Amino acid sequence: MKGLFVTFEGIDGSGKSTQISMLSEELTREGIPFVLIREPGATSIGEKIRTILLDKENSKMHARTELLLYEAARAQIVEERIRPDLEAGKVVICDRFYDSTVAYQGYARGLSLDAIGYLNDWSTGGLAPDITFLFDLPAEEACRRRNLREGAEDRLEAEGLAFMQKVRDGYLDLSRREKRIRVLSAMDAPDAIYRQVRLAVREVLGR
Numbered sequence: 001m002k003g004l005f006v007t008f009e010g011i012d013g014s015g016k017s018t019q020i021s022m023l024s025e026e027l028t029r030e031g032i033p034f035v036l037i038r039e040p041g042a043t044s045i046g047e048k049i050r051t052i053l054l055d056k057e058n059s060k061m062h063a064r065t066e067l068l069l070y071e072a073a074r075a076q077i078v079e080e081r082i083r084p085d086l087e088a089g090k091v092v093i094c095d096r097f098y099d100s101t102v103a104y105q106g107y108a109r110g111l112s113l114d115a116i117g118y119l120n121d122w123s124t125g126g127l128a129p130d131i132t133f134l135f136d137l138p139a140e141e142a143c144r145r146r147n148l149r150e151g152a153e154d155r156l157e158a159e160g161l162a163f164m165q166k167v168r169d170g171y172l173d174l175s176r177r178e179k180r181i182r183v184l185s186a187m188d189a190p191d192a193i194y195r196q197v198r199l200a201v202r203e204v205l206g207r
């Protein structure tokens, strides 16, 4: 049996965690086996890499170092978690995956999109999501929502509005090239967005 690989993308504050928790509740109710994975992280090696990436003390981190750390975490997560869970027939839900690298390190930081495309494919051994949800909203609104949320911002969230706008535009550009990416307006109410998520997941699950 082959599972289903679903990824959630969008700038910080776009509603990924909100939608993931709604989908998890429903899968739990229906008894459909699934796992939730947070990228980078999800493995003990990945969590250590995540700490380095989000640490505001690491202000000297070069953009290429950042890229390679994300790819290193990803390689580990794919082999240790995602591939085995898919082979076991589970739904694997990933909070961010390699499209984040294209949007943040490619479009926003300006690293080579060709290099990133190659590294994304290489670090995953060619594994691609079956379906990707992209929650789209203006950077200002995402910022406003983030400020309502508790907790200090991390190194990437502290980048500011212009950076987030580039990330947003990058995601949208990418979505025009990748058929697996479904763009949903994050300006809608959570329930309305979730109805679309559920419908699309049911469609690909065939139930």
Ligand SMILES: Nc1ncnc2c1ncn2[C@@H]1O[C@H](COP(=O)(O)OP(=O)(O)O)[C@@H](O)[C@H]1O
Binding pocket: 010, 011, 012, 013, 014, 015, 016, 017, 018, 019, 145, 146, 148, 149, 186, 187, 188, 189, 190, 193
């Ligand atoms: N569709 C929505 N409309 C308005 N506010 C939302 C919506 N979805 C989520 N939020 C709120 O916006 C904030 C950020 O949402 P969150 O799910 O944490 O985003 P992300 O995981 O993408 O950073 C939270 O306070 C959340 O309750």
Ligand SMILES: [Mg+2]
Binding pocket: 016, 017, 018
């Ligand atoms: Mg979140």
